[in-house]
Structures are given as C-alpha cells and as structure tokens.
Amino acid sequence: MDIAHRLRAALSPYWESSALVIFTEDCTGRPQKKAGAEAIISRVSIAELDAIRTTLAAEGNSGAARSGAAWSGEAVFGGESRPLLAVSSPSNALLVLSDPQPIHAPVAGPDPHWILHYLWTLAAERIREKVADAPPSYLIESRAASAERLRVTAELVDQHSTTLETLLAALRSPALADAAARTAATDAAAKALVGLRTVSDRTTDLVEEPVASAFQRLREDLRPLMSFSGIDVQFIEPPVNGRALPGEVAHAARAIVRGLVLAMVDQQGVRRIRTQWDCDGANLLVNVRDDGPGELSAASPAVARLVQRVEALNGSMGVDVMPGWGADVAVTLPLDPPARPAADVAGWNLGERELEVLQLLAAGQRNRGIAAKLHISENTVKFHLRNLYRKLGASSRTEAMALAHSNGLR
Template structure:
C-alpha cells in the first residue's frame, strides 16, 4: 500500500488499533508491517532501558539483527532527540550503514530507541518521518502497558502495582484504545454522510486530547467523590463506544442514598479504569453487541459488575494482560471472571471503600523496572562488572543506574541502598539466570 493511502483515516486508525492490541512479542512485527509502505526495511532493532531481561529487541533479518550490539545502539541513541527522527549513517552490526533512528519516552519510561535499517539505504521522504514517529510513540505506549506481564513478579509486585507512573500509562492506553475503537466505528457507520462523519471525528479527537492532557493531573482531583459523580464520569468515558459503534452499552448506577455516598477518589478512579478496561477487553473478543455496566455501593465496598452477550470465552488471563487485576489488587480489591460458552461473560470487581494508606516508607516506588533490576543484583552483593554481564549492558550504564538509585533513595552508598531495599521487603533470591 502506497504512502498516499495514509491519507485515508480508516487505514491509519486500523494500523493504530492493531498496534494497541498487539501482544508484547508481536509489537515489533506489527510495527514492521505498518512501516513497510513508509520505509522499506530489512530489520528493526529496539533499545530500551525498561525491559528487565534484555536491553535490545529486534525483528527482521536475523543475521543482521543478531550482530547489532547494545553498545552500538547506545552510541546511536546519543545522536537522536526524542520526537525528532534522524536519518544518517551509524555503526551497527560492526559496519557503517544507513539507519533511520527514532526515539520515544512515554510517561514512566526510561526511553527507547528504534533503529530502522532500510533495504536500499535511500533516505525516506521528509513527510514520512512524523508518521514514523507517531507509530513508534504508539508502539511504546503499548509496550509500556504490557511490561508488567514480562517483569518477574517477585521484583515488582509491591511497587509497580502502586506506581503512579504505571497508573498513568494504563489510563493513557485505555483512553487511546477507547478513542480508536470509537473512530473506527464512526468511519464504518453508513448512516452518516462524509461531512458529518468528518466533523464528528474532529470532535472525538479534540475530546480525546482534552482527556489525555488531564490524565495524571491529581491536583484537580478531590479527595472524595460522590458515587453518582464517579459513575457519571465512567458513562462519559464509555459513551463514545455506543454512540458511533455497533455495541449497545447499558448503565445502572447507584441510586438513592447510595448515590450520595462519598467514595475515596483512588477507589473511584480504580473502579472507572477497571470497568473501562474490562469493556474494551470484552470487545476484543468479537461477537459482542450488548454490554451492561452496573455499580453497587454497599456498606464496605464498591461492586462493579460488567456483563456482555458475547461468546463467553473471556479468560481471567485476558484481564491480567491489560493489568486490570493488578489495578484492583493495588487497592486491596479483587476481580472475578465468570465466562460460560454461548452465554456471555460476567466480570465482578470488588473494591473496598476504605482507601488504602499510601506507604510513606516506600522509597522503591520511584525506581523504574531497569533500576529495580540493578538494585536486586546490588542487594545480592554483585559488583558493576557482574551486573553489566547479567543485564547485558555496559559498566558505564550500570554506574549511571547506580547513581540514579542512590539519588532516588536519598542514600550515599551502595550498602545503604541495599539495606533500605531489604528493609522494604526487596527479594534477596536471584530472579535472573546467569
């Protein structure tokens, strides 16, 4: 498909939706397919500071990608600014070759670099570069949302589930997915003429941008919300899906005295994002025409029930992939899935009305996944050379991470950092193999 076809909104949205739904092991291959008509390439190589097991990921010509080292990618990264793709020659796979380098750093990420190795070495058209950047940004949002599914549980369970950065990334992902689903439904709606469809699409995009800019803005969020207001915000979030799509959403909110109950904002936020994520996960099954969302505010908990009329094949693992169970667990809640083939699925989310106290002594909550990896090996008594070998990074990079760890933990020595981590319950058993 030629570059001119990217002027078709449905084409662009379909590609974006595919990226936002790709499993983590298929993100690069999905991105490669999307880039094929923009930049003909032999391979993609990714350098990330967030993955707990490998600094580089790749797709394409195996002989080429296996020869690219993390050190070469790190050197390339020093010449690329975030949001400004750069085409130039660089040393990769032990040879000077043309490469298109694109950098991205979504919220909560240490940053990631994408190296696109063109087939014939021809520079891409300048008008292509912004599209490549946007696709890489979307891919990184998807990767960041899925990182917790590949991070060893014993490294991150106490900290990542409660991480504000992780919450923001998850909210951004859900918001993107909801908007893309709505726009695709709008473009497929044959009852709207072209002019109306375009105007409506612009309104949707503007509303989405406003919502995205407000994500994570905790200064404007009150400490408590009434159940009525909290549920109303959820219906606004999901309303677009039914307005322009083929699914009918039914809402049953709290009534009477229950509607006026005050709910801690952290509980209301978790209930909303979990419910919205569940609806989007249900729609991924296909064959869903109706979803009913109800909230019940009881003496000690908020109970959200989401029921669909789909194939009844939704598994609890699907919710775990989207971190919905983690979000509930972070506030001492739980998610139950009852799927009956041929009869649909019922997901029940139970959240306590008492907001959990934030751990004041939670210094590790500020560390990103890569820093947690370094800290784990540091706790085990390993020196920089061993840590570098275990994590496949340079000793210089290890020194950089150690310095960041000491600063974030407000300590001056490695021993103090290790003692603080152990006091916070950090695992001492090796989680990474040699």
C-alpha cells in the first residue's frame, strides 16, 4: 500500500519534510509505511517510533493522545537526533515528519496544521478500513511476514544475549584489576541487554494480541449496533489466560464476527445475537448464534466472502441453520501458520550466489540491502538478477519474488 507516498504528496503544498513515516499496529505485516529520504526511512526502527509515541502520550492525557494530539521537538529518528512533528490518530496510528517546515500561502489560505490533521485523520481511517476488509491474499502475506519477523528477532535475541552475558561474566571476574572500568562496562552491558530484550518483547507485542483485549476490541466495534439497532448482542468472554492471538488472526476474527452479525441483522425477526470466543491452545474457536427465522444462507455473497477469509488462514466455518430457531455459525482459526514446504528450486539450475540473491530478494530486500549482506556491489547484484530472471522465466522483480515464494523460498 503506497499510502505514505500519497499522503506526503498531498501534504507537499503545505509542509516540507525530509521523511514521512506511518506507524500502525493494525498492519501486522507492515507496521511501518515510509516515504522520503532513503537514508532516513531505511534506518527508522520500531524502538524509535515507540519512544516517539511515548513522548507524544506524555505531553497530554491518554485520551488526547488517541484523538489527534501533536508533538514537536527533537528525538532520535533514523539513527540520528532530528526535529520531528508527530501526530496521533483515533485508531492509535502514529504519523511522524522529520525536519518539518510549514508552508504558508502568500494570501489567506488553509492553515498547514489544520490540513495536516485533516489529511492524517483520513489516511489513518483508510488504513483501518483496509485492514478490516483485507482480502485473503493480504492475510496470508501478513501472517508470513509476522512469522518471519518473529523468527529473525528470536535469533537476534539468542545471539546477542549470549554475547552480552559472556561479556558480563568476564567483566565481573575478580581477576580484572581495574574495578572502576569493570563497573562502568558492566553497567553498560547490562543496559544493552535490557534494551535488546525490550525490543524483542515489543516486536512480539506487534505480532500478538492477548485474546481478552482482542475480544474487548470486538465489543467496542459492535457497540454502535448494540446502541441503535435494538438487538441484544451478547458476549461470552474468552478465558483471560488464553493463548495470545497472532495479530492477523485477531484482526480476521473481529472482521468475521462483524460480518456475521451484520448478515444476521439483515434477517427479519432477529432480537438476540450471541458471540463467543474460546481457545483450545492451537485454535481460536468462534461461535455466533442468532434467534432469527433460520434463513441465513452459507451461499449468500456476504457469508461466502467470510468463508474466503477463514480459508485464507487455513480455518474452517460451519453454518447450521434451524428453520424457525435461528442460525449457529462455528469458526475455527488455527493460531499457527501451516508448515512451510521445503524449497523446490533444483530445476532452475541456480549457482550458489544466485540462490543467495534469490533468497534475499524473496525476503523483500532491495538491491542495496542484498549488496550489503553479500558484500558485493550493486552492479553485481543487478548482474545476478538478470541471470535469475532468465533462468526463472520471470519478466520483473515482482514476478521473480512470486515464483520464489510459490516454491517455498521466503
């Protein structure tokens, strides 16, 4: 989704900035959406954005921070301290502009700050809608991206934790004479270790959501319907200590329940709808039941679309219709992605370096990133890519990535 580039273009008559970054936890696969100077946006981290959000929230009460509050000042962004302007949204998404400068029209015109808030509110709401109505393909991609990020983070935590713990053990050794240096180094290493684990926990938070809070967000989504339709929507709470839900499962489950409730409301004579979530450790179990005439059809377009969403996550949906008594819908959503098939690329006859380039390409790396990881030049990367396109029969970078994914490379 190129919403960051579109928003930056729309703001350009009113604001100058070196970079624009959107940070939204609704998109588990792509929590950052960026536009602007590559040297900045390529280095922006989740930890930096989290710190900016904390600063923004601290400037006012939590209610203001969730409804369009703004903060400007100096903060680390892209690895360096820069002037920033940060704006929140009702959906808790965050917008950050680096090196911001408002452009005032020579004659009376709209205030740049008003324009910024107006366009950002529209963009944030559009992101929320896109996620709520995401097609099955987005859910599959989001799950894969979430799982990969969690795996990489876990590997980094293991690697650096071992290094830092070894360093601590050495520096605490009584064999070292310089006690002051040892104390200072110990404090620095301990701080780094805590920081690393904090980043790991934060990344996990982005891709998982406690089942109780996910269900509470569903209640908030359906609150307007409960208030104005006259229908009694009942909620059976999930176990508080149930397994946390992957972000894309939580989003999909809420969207599926909302869709089922709306489909049930369209029937005549529905007075009560009951929705229940439970978790058996491996699956999220969703049940939605109404007391209507029992006319809900699994073949209707509205329900068929929901079945596609369920199947995109390797789940299942059963619709039990009882004429005169209502409909009972049971949904099972696995919490873990299916086992990834082994890569099958032997038929492409790739060289060792070509396979390394293809793996990094499939992981979403750009040419510069591939060159840095393999310690080769960007021109060499382009040379390997041309050979890859020829051997794969691909006409573009996107097609090569799709072929790699379909053959088990991530």
